[in-house]
Amino acid sequence: MTMNAEIGSPANARQENRMERPSFRLPLASLAFWGISLAWFIIVIIPLIILFVYSFFTTQYFQTVYSPSLETWTSLFSSGRFEVTLRTLRIALTVTMIELLVGFPFALWLAKGNVSKLGRAIFLALLTIPFFLDLSSRTIVWRAILGQNGLVNTILISTGLTEGPVDWLLYSEFSVHFGMIPALFPPMVLPIYMAINLIDDTLIEASSDLGGSPAQTFSRVILPLSLPGVMAGFVFTLGPALAAWVEPGMLGGGFVNLLSNSIESAYTALRYPVVAALSAFVIGLLLLLLGMMMLVLRRFGGSGLTLR
Amino acid sequence: MKDFTTEPMLEVCDVVHKYGQVTALSNVSLSAQKGEFLTILGSSGSGKTTMLRVISGLETPYSVGRLRIGGEDVVGVPAAKRRCTTVFQNYALFPHMSVLENVAYGLKIRKLPADDVIREARRALEMVRLEQKADRSIRQLSGGERQRVALARAVVTRPAVLLLDEPLGALDERLRQDMQLELMDLQRKLDMTFVYITHSQEEALTMSDRVILMRNGRVEQRGEPLELFDRPATRFAADFMGYENILPGRLIQREGDRGQVELTGGARVLGTLAADDLAVGDRVNMALRAERIAPVGPEDQGLDGSLRSKVYRGKYTDMLMDTAAGPLRLRSWHGAPAEHESFSRVGWKETDAVIFADNDV
Structure with missing residues (x-):
């Protein structure tokens, strides 16, 4: 749409540009927002989730046992x-x-x-x-x-x-x-x-x-x-x-x-x-x-x- | 004109103030009566805002001879204890409070009963016609509304003197004119002493009972608005009051308050003397407003010259004329004859030309 207008007559293009500008900037801003949010999710939130998931496993003989249990949580406040x-x-x-x-x-x-x-x-x-x-x-x-x-x-x-x-x-x-x-x-x-x-x-x-x-x-x-x-x-x-x-x-x-x-x-x-x-x-x-x-x-x- | 016979509500004598090495105020004195609208007029840097801050107590002056508000000596008294409040240039409304809370602030501070606080605050809001917006946040108000909230907040505690620091500066033209009328109306209703600061000679002229023109920390001229407007006593005052033409010359004859001036180039013209102390032979200036100059016949008093340029500005036409006494600006408010015809001589009524001493630096 914008491309077409630019190829068209210069006066027309200028007009189009001016009208498009607000809606053109918005996608950039929201792109940045979603990009940063995604990066933040991957770098910060996912490790936290993995951490949380890990807390439902147990350890035996220095090995992590990957079967869900509440044992870690229930024994957390002992000792x-x-x-x-x-x-x-x-x-x-x-x-x-x-x-x-x-x-x-x-x-x-x-x-x-x-x-x-x-x-x-x-x-x-x-x-x-x-x-x-x-x-x-x-x-x-x-x-x-x-x-x-x-x-x-x-x-x-x-x-x-x-x-x-x-x-x-x-x-x-x-x-x-x-x-x-x-x-x-x-x-x-x-x-x-x-x-x-x-x-x-x-x-x-x-x-x-x-x-x-x-x-x-x-x-x-x-x-x-x-x-x-x-x-x-x-x-x-x-x-x-x-x-x-x-x-x-x-x-x-x-x-x-x-x-x-x-x-x-x-x-x-x-x-x-x-x-x-x-x-x-x-x-x-x-x-x-x-x-x-x-x-x-x-x-x-x-x-x-x-x-x- | 109002009659001010009661004792002054505000008396300031010999204020001197310095910011480091810079003298902001040198020996300024002023006073205002009850119910008077006093305007301090000046450009930025003239010391007018400093003067206001000294009165309100927000600035401690370097020295002051006498400072009385509502008959009380307030030298050394903190701002909070003075019976005067300020309407700030940027309104300074508290952003974390609603409209009503802002207005009630001064009353709450004085620990009045909560019912009285709300009633008084609502009455003040009613006065500025904002009672409907009492619970709004400050951010939801327009510039003019904020202005009115600031006004209500300042008058709700019934101060002896209300100080206004260019309160209309941030408003657009139309709103400014409406607010001017509203302010005058409010002042009359409250019968409160207003000290109003502005750089606009038009505001000073329309609103005040008395005007003090300041320049570089000194009082340049003081008087009733019309006096300043029609009889500026110095070149600076004339320039500030919007006189477009200031022509140098020599006083060659005087009779009462009328004088004849020989302008540069030899033309002899008539005008009115701004001060009595002018003597024949003194170097003087003659100030003329562009719109008070009009084409005249060859026998009338005036100046010969040729038209250099003409700019049509819609409501009026600005013209520049070359004369022996220097370039002369003219403004014509009607299309003909100035706009279409050519002319070679202009004149003015002698009461429209002001003559004052040429002693300005």
Whole structure:
């Protein structure tokens, strides 16, 4: 149709082109959409499905038995996995909440505070530096700092603040939290920073012009408008926190077992169905938490804003 | 003209403001009475928006002699505590709230009972004829409707002074004219002091009781709209008020407020003096509106010249004429005789020609 018009008289062709353009662009856009969706499906969704299917198999003598059964799932929470799950949830949520409490004010200050352009650029660059370095290399350094003969204890003992070394600094839940917090700070701060940065300054001015105190402006304008960023920060922080593997391994010293460590040990024991079931369980856990978060936010956002 | 005998609702004395090294306002003073429509007119960079922000408290001035709103001293008082509200240029409506919630914002902030909040907000919406769209989202509104929501939101708390920062700038021509009338109507109904900022001399002329023309952070001229329109006192004011022709010359004779000017090239013409302090012999400028110039007979006062170009623009015809005093722009609103005939002499009523001192940089 378009080809024919182009071959025809030039004036006619121009007219046709102009009329065709909107409908011509649309197929391209939808082609790209379906192409990307298909690629995403193949690369991400299919492995997840295979993983899920695997969880219905069993292992015997280090061999996977390919006959469907619920055995892996029913035995999943035996051998103390329930405590591991609770611990994982507790640590992941604690870390996420700490990140939110520290990250939100920081993001607010960075986006709307009295920061020079240069200062802002420096802070944003500093936030991206953790991505340059491998997580395990960054984490293992803490052993030298927090250990019994580490920097902190040496200082504490030599200044006479404590008599012996403080032993809860390393290989404890404290050190696991401590190791995860700097690693997960950027993924919490950056989305919130972006969201707050998008809030038009005149909205903030309008709020105080209409009589809003800084606290009212914050709770009625800034916070509700930054919620999409908070949501994204929550996802980007909670996901890795639930799946954290390096920090509990290196700084937990075998005393702080999380679900990821269970997955790892099942993997080394070649029990792939258990690996699959545990992974599927973590994903389910994450989805459940995000769903709850979404509900809370909607409730909170709704009641905080409407007159009703 | 309204009579303003009550005490001023807004008093600003000697505001100085600097952005770094740049002086945005140098010793600007102004005042407005209750129910007055004051317009601050100026091009971008004239300091008019800075002035508005100083009044609203969104900008802390470098120094200020006196700043009173509704009789209260507000120097150092934060924006939230001042009895004035602003209609922002881009409206600044809260995107996460409905129309009604936007309007109710200032009332809710003041912790009024919920019933009163809703009733007052609905009444304000009624006033701008948007009560039907109370539950709409801001995104579903047109530009003019958003404008009216911003207006309702600003007046619902009954401020002493309403500040409007080029509120009609983003609207199209037709809507702008409708909104001008609506704003004037609203101002009269509320009997509220309006301080209106614009760069359009036409808006200033139609709407205001008084106009302050600003230039480079200073007040260039102030007065009633007609005064500014018909008696600009400087070259800048004349240019800004849309005088197309500004001819340099020398005052050679004066009688009362009438004067005779010898223009470059030697022609002697009559005009009206904008200021009393002009003396015979002073270098002056004479400003003439293109549409107030018309062909005249050889005996009448005026300028000789030859027509250089003629552009028909539908409603009117623009002409350019070469004279001894320089090129002269003419505008004719009727087809004949200017459009078809040729002429070699043009003139004007002496009240249409403004004479002011040539002291501009």
